[in-house]
Each structure stands twice: as C-alpha cells, then as structure tokens.
Amino acid sequence: MMFEFTFLGTGAMKPTLKRFTSSLLIRYRGEVIMMDAGEGIQMRAYQSGFSPMKIDRIFITHFHGDHFYGLPGMIFTMAKSGRDRPLTIYGPRRAGEFVEQLLSVGYGRVPFKLNIEELSPGSTVEGDGYEVRAFRTDHGPPSLGYVFKEADSYNVDRAKMEEHGLKPHPKFRLLKEGKEIELKGMVLRPEEWLVPVPGDSLVYTGDTRPSPRVVEAAEGATALVHESTYLHGDVQDDRGHSTAQEAAMLARDAGVKALFLTHISPRYRDASPLLEQARAIFANTYLPSDLTKVIVKKGEMEVSD
C-alpha cells in the first residue's frame, strides 16, 4: 500500500514565482485527488508531470481566494480538452453558491457533470481503498481540514508462521483476501492468521490558527501538512493563522510521524528560519517547495524536491 502527494502551491495569500498559492495533489492507485486550488495551479500540475484532466475529486478547505481561484481556469481547460467524466468539488458551507458564481462568469460552458458537495465537520467521503474525513478548523470563514486515510490492510502473522515452521507462500495472497487456505496439512483461517496493518494517513489543515481540533484529527497520522504562515515573534495577536512554532507544537502533541510546513507568507524570501524554528520543537519537519513530492509507504516517507 502506498500513496504519494505533491505540493503544487506552498505560498500564502498571493502567488509569487517561487510559491504559488495553496494546492496539493494526492495520487493513490491511479486516482488523483486535489486539496485546494490556488490561482494558476493547473500550470504547476503540468510542471509536476501531471494533467489536471486526471483529477476526479477536489477538496476546498475554505473560500478565500488563495485556496480556490484556480478552479475556473482549470475547469475551463478540462472543458476544452474534451473531458467527459464527472468532477466532484467538496467544500464547506456555501461551496455550491461560490463555485457556481465563479463558473457563471463569461460564456464558458462546462460540458461534463460537475457535482458540488457541501461537507460538515465529521463528514466522510468514501473512495476506493481510502476515505477523506472533514474536520473543523479555526480560521474565520467556515473552514474544514481533511484527513486522507488509506484503508487498513492485513499481513500474515510472522510470529505464528515461525512457530509453525511456515515460509511466505503464494497462497498467502488468498488468505489476505479473506479466504481459508490449506498449507502443510493445516487449515489457515484469516481470522486466526492475519494481523492488521493500519493504513497511512495525510492530514491537510488549510488555514487555521492553532487548534485542538487539529491535534485530535491528526492523532498518530503519518504526515501532517500544517499551515505555517509566519515566524513566531513576527506577529503579535492572531489573526486566523499559525506560526512555524505553533505548527511544530501541534505536530508534537498529535504524535505524527512528519510535519510539512506550507502556506508560507510572501514576506519570507528565505523561509529557512521557519524550518529551524519548527525543528527546534519537532525534529522531523520539512519545508516543501512547490513541486516537492512525498511518497508514503507503510509508515515510511521519501521526500524529493
């Protein structure tokens, strides 16, 4: 089991050449899911070697321009490229109204089925081998974070294999599919021989001030992609956003494996002080650039720029 995610936009509020505004692509078993769609993000998708035509689901965290102004351009491209399969856009309250308004400007027409689904905190979208669960964040306008989680899988119990002198066998595949098998004169039943392997998960916060809801949603997650707009000390009273230090404290409290800082304010030409600040609290922190790719496989991560 594995999935990968690519940062398309890691900047906050306004795009710069270095950092476009928020967007992330998740690829899982041939399916492509987008989280947020900042302005011009289809260009970053092409740069990442990926056609936006492949996207079937887009989850928007909230309706500030830096998280969804990329939608009309991308949908227009899909229309012009002859797309006919449906596209579903998910978002918090008023998603239907805002997306429809965006698409009603000009003479463009969407020739494929476009579904818009409004989600509430706790809503779950079931996919093939995964689910995406929405949770409430603390930002200002209605806002949601999303937990992408692979389904749990099963392995044959190693200790039990050794105990019975068994070696890996092609028939184990059937056992993992839930079937009884016969091996060396024994009948092996799935309920007795399989141990669960928890699926990996990715938590994407969108914009939020530090929130206990994020800790709850991210408890034990593999990867936490947390907004980190500012360096702690650069801002006084808050504002609906988090600092690098706050993101790191949340990652530590939630016990995640890795933290990825995103939604970096354009005021930081060199954002490395944010990384240093976060690493002082939570060592396994990364500062992705646009197009940084992460492969997640059985709890392990491989990060490449």
Ligand SMILES: [Zn+2]
């Ligand atoms: Zn934002």
Ligand SMILES: [Zn+2]
């Ligand atoms: Zn915002």
